[in-house]
Amino acid sequence: MNRxxxxxxxxxxxxxxxxxxxxxxxxxxxxESIPCGREGHKQREILIIKEFPSAKVTISRKVFADxxxxxxxxxxxxxxxxxxxRWLLAKEITAFLRGKERVxxxxxxxxTESTLxxxxxxxxxxxxxxxxxxxxNDRSFNHYGGHPEQRHIMSGDxxxxxxxxxxxxxxxxxxxxxxxxxxAEALFSCDGHDDISLAMFSCDATDxxxxx
Numbered sequence: 494m495n496r497x498x499x500x501x502x503x504x505x506x507x508x509x510x511x512x513x514x515x516x517x518x519x520x521x522x523x524x525e526s527i528p529c530g531r532e533g534h535k536q537r538e539i540l541i542i543k544e545f546p547s548a549k550v551t552i553s554r555k556v557f558a559d560x561x562x563x564x565x566x567x568x569x570x571x572x573x574x575x576x577x578x579r580w581l582l583a584k585e586i587t588a589f590l591r592g593k594e595r596v597x598x599x600x601x602x603x604x605t606e607s608t609l610x611x612x613x614x615x616x617x618x619x620x621x622x623x624x625x626x627x628x629x630n631d632r633s634f635n636h637y638g639g640h641p642e643q644r645h646i647m648s649g650d651x652x653x654x655x656x657x658x659x660x661x662x663x664x665x666x667x668x669x670x671x672x673x674x675x676x677a678e679a680l681f682s683c684d685g686h687d688d689i690s691l692a693m694f695s696c697d698a699t700d701x702x703x704x705x
Contacts, residue, residue: 503562503582507601510554511544515573517597518544522558522590538587542600549615556608558587566598
């Protein structure tokens with residue numbers, strides 16, 4: 494396998510940091526002590542990629558260096574082209590970055606690789622007070638409930654019953670209407686979580702009912 498084919502193989506299934514071409518980031522290599530259970534701690538090399546979307550925002554990502562597929566260092570940072578620059582593949586990355594304070598370039602990481610994201614942004618007090626991190630139903634795992642399926646439920650007496658089984662808030666009449674209009678298979682396609690399906694189909698179903 495020649496070098497070009499090897500690069501093509503490594504770049505399959507990757508995302509880039511920064512995400513938008515031709516933006517480039519500041520890339521540096523550090524060594525940190527990582528907890529390893531009974532073994533205590535061990536040193537691992539970590540790649541830090543910083544980008545600056547605006548004058549008041551800095552985005553920093555950390556990823557284990559041995560999990561980075563490739564790094565591209567452009568010949569001219571002001572005119573980025575994949576045809577003009579240096580490609581670092583796999584183990585070449587750490588060998589090149591050791592001893593350097595930083596380089597400017599683009600990092601290629603598998604889209605399923607774990608990263609630690611940090612965002613530093615200048616805000617007014619009012620903006621900061623209204624800022625809220627990703628919600629429980631966003632793409633990432635539900636860090637708020639501790640489990641993707643866990644819901645916050647209040648018992649009939651007003652007490653907190655967060656670990657109770659999810660309840661179905663829809664009335665039997667409404668459920669029957671959706672079964673008739675949409676079919677039981679579509680309604681219960683979410684393995685019992687029919688509220689999700691009801692929310693998806695409620696607009697179309699109610700529109701069709703109003704026309705009939």
